[in-house]
Amino acid sequence: MSKRLDETIGTVGYDGLIVDNTPDADVFTVTIRKEASAAATYKRGTVLALSASGTGADGKMVILGTDPHKTSGTADEVLEANCVLADDTDVGTAADATALAYRTGHFARNKLIVKTGYTMSATDEENLRKGGILLSGALEY
Structure with a gap:
């Protein structure tokens, strides 16, 4: 079997989510409700x-x-910004989902997704920063 050196095996698309290699983008497993x-x-x-x-x-x-009232039934549940989802993940109604997320890294603020109608606050950004997630404004090309 011969291999061709002028053949494209695969490509990687750049989505602009990660801005810089510092701090390292560390991945861990999370449970999504x-x-x-x-x-x-x-x-x-x-x-x-x-x-x-x-x-x-x-x-x-x-x-x-x-x-919080709509998900857990209690209005006093505290939800704190914690991590950034690493891959598309399907979340059903029968069971919790397991996914990979970044616990640290340097991300483009304009590429992050939050609940429709919600705007990320300075407190949210500070909670992410305390955990090792930095956010920057990045230009789109």
Whole structure:
């Protein structure tokens, strides 16, 4: 079997999500809470919030900007910006989903995704920064 040196084997597309190699983009496994009403696909670059404290806290992730009352049934659940989803992930209504997310890295602010109608706050950005996620304004080409 011969191999051709002038043949393209595969390509990698650049989506602009990661801005810089410093700090390293470290990946870990997260559990995303199942959807309450309809299955959804969470896209790469979605900012996930950790259910950190309060009556409904369960240590699972939801999309940043999610109303705690609608997901856990308790209004005192505290959801804190925590990480950035690394790959597109399907989240159903029957069971929680397991996914890969970046716990550290340097990302383009304009490529991040939050819940429709929600705007990331300075507190959200500070929570991400404390965890090792830096955000920058990046130009699109």
